[in-house]
Amino acid sequence: MSDNPFILEPYKSKELFCDRETETQDILRYLENGRNITLISPRRLGKTGLIYRVYDEICDRKLPFETFYMDISSTQSVDDFIRILSESVVTVLNHQTRISDFFKKIGGIRPVLSYDSITGKPEITLSYRDEQERNLTLKTILSYLESNKKTVVLAIDEFQQIREYDGVNMEALLRTYIQPLHNVRFIFCGSKKHTMIDMFSNARKPFYESTTFLPLGKLDINVYADFITELFARSGKTIDRELVLKVIDWTRDHTFYTQTLCNEIYSRCGAVVTAQDLTDSIQKILSSNQDRFLELQRLLTPAQWKLLKAIAKEGYVLHPTSAAFISRHKLTSGPSVLKNLNSLIEKELIMAETESPGTRYSVYNIFLSRYLEKTG
Numbered sequence: 486m487s488d489n490p491f492i493l494e495p496y497k498s499k500e501l502f503c504d505r506e507t508e509t510q511d512i513l514r515y516l517e518n519g520r521n522i523t524l525i526s527p528r529r530l531g532k533t534g535l536i537y538r539v540y541d542e543i544c545d546r547k548l549p550f551e552t553f554y555m556d557i558s559s560t561q562s563v564d565d566f567i568r569i570l571s572e573s574v575v576t577v578l579n580h581q582t583r584i585s586d587f588f589k590k591i592g593g594i595r596p597v598l599s600y601d602s603i604t605g606k607p608e609i610t611l612s613y614r615d616e617q618e619r620n621l622t623l624k625t626i627l628s629y630l631e632s633n634k635k636t637v638v639l640a641i642d643e644f645q646q647i648r649e650y651d652g653v654n655m656e657a658l659l660r661t662y663i664q665p666l667h668n669v670r671f672i673f674c675g676s677k678k679h680t681m682i683d684m685f686s687n688a689r690k691p692f693y694e695s696t697t698f699l700p701l702g703k704l705d706i707n708v709y710a711d712f713i714t715e716l717f718a719r720s721g722k723t724i725d726r727e728l729v730l731k732v733i734d735w736t737r738d739h740t741f742y743t744q745t746l747c748n749e750i751y752s753r754c755g756a757v758v759t760a761q762d763l764t765d766s767i768q769k770i771l772s773s774n775q776d777r778f779l780e781l782q783r784l785l786t787p788a789q790w791k792l793l794k795a796i797a798k799e800g801y802v803l804h805p806t807s808a809a810f811i812s813r814h815k816l817t818s819g820p821s822v823l824k825n826l827n828s829l830i831e832k833e834l835i836m837a838e839t840e841s842p843g844t845r846y847s848v849y850n851i852f853l854s855r856y857l858e859k860t861g
């Protein structure tokens with residue numbers, strides 16, 4: 486077991502998780518008041534971690550909820566969705582009689598349960614005669630949760646993925662089955678802001694106004710700085726405030742990148758963290774990512790790569806099609822910049838954030854941004 490306190494997984498314990506107190510309390514209050522929640526943030530900011538933080542709090546305070554979590558990022562179809570859902574149910578039931586009871590309820594389709602020999606995670610195989618039987622299975626699993634003694638919280642992570650299912654309106658199907666439930670609260674979680682907002686605030690879509698929005702922002706810089714200082718101190722290491730602020734600034738306070746840099750610094754520093762430790766850690770991170778970035782360059786057109794680099798060099802860009810920006814970086818023309826910009830946004834290489842003066846663009850992956858900044 487590693488003793489590095491800067492975790493690179495969504496959640497380990499409250500002590501190693503920075504803040505999110507307001508969000509945790511808000512989510513609990515919504516759940517206690519019968520509301521479903523839509524949790525949105527850019528990738529790698531801490532949505533999944535926050536869900537686990539809330540679940541931990543529910544457990545600590547012995548709140549009357551039973552919590553379930555499913556990540557549907559790898560699903561391509563309703564079949565996959567049902568499989569992941571039933572595996573997440575079985576993971577929580579974790580008791581032979583409860584699992585048998587669950588299987589009895591969905592028994593018509595003869596589920597087969599096995600356990601992964603390495604991870605020990607349950608794996609379920611389901612087979613249906615037809616679409617009707619499949620839909621009925623989904624309905625039955627949700628009804629099973631509805632009949633649970635305690636109120637169920639079901640978090641569906643990467644929810645926007647249901648739009649990728651071929652030949653089925655999964656939103657409509659799910660909404661039909663979810664609407665009558667009173668004993669199940671949903672946390673719909675996703676990083677594709679446009680899709681998520683369209684799903685939950687477009688009057689023509691099935692989930693219209695069915696949830697409370699919770700947009701997750703970056704951590705407060707001072708709170709995060711205190712947290713980082715404290716984690717070093719707990720292991721008997723000292724770090725200057727100025728250095729901590731540099732770490733947060735270099736990683737633009739984007740949690741995953743900040744945690745990774747802190748993890749690297751911690752792994753190489755002595756009792757006092759020095760400016761050289763920071764420089765070496767940055768160097769190490771950039772060089773260990775270099776092959777990946779070069780591979781990415783091969784996958785993009787030269788014009789896309791040039792635009793990505795131009796945005797990285799400026800950090801944040803408000804008017805990427807302006808004459809000034811185009812001439813500063815020797816790009817071709819407004820329309821071609823716009824086309825490449827859209828395609829980089831689509832590939833999640835550029836992040837578009839709508840803020841008060843307008844939309845601002847930046848390179849999504851902070852390490853890539855810092856790498857490109859330095860290239861000629």
Ligand SMILES: Nc1ncnc2c1ncn2[C@@H]1O[C@H](COP(=O)(O)OP(=O)(O)OP(=O)(O)O)[C@@H](O)[C@H]1O
Pocket residue numbers: 492493494495496501502503504505526527528529530531532533534535675676740741742744
């Ligand atoms: N509050 C926090 N305190 C400490 N580390 C955090 C915190 N939130 C997130 N992290 C770090 O950031 C990483 C990304 O968090 P997480 O996986 O929860 O993000 P996400 O928004 O679900 O990302 P994705 O959209 O890619 O699924 C975690 O692995 C962890 O290292």
Ligand SMILES: [Mg+2]
Pocket residue numbers: 532533534642
């Ligand atoms: Mg996540």
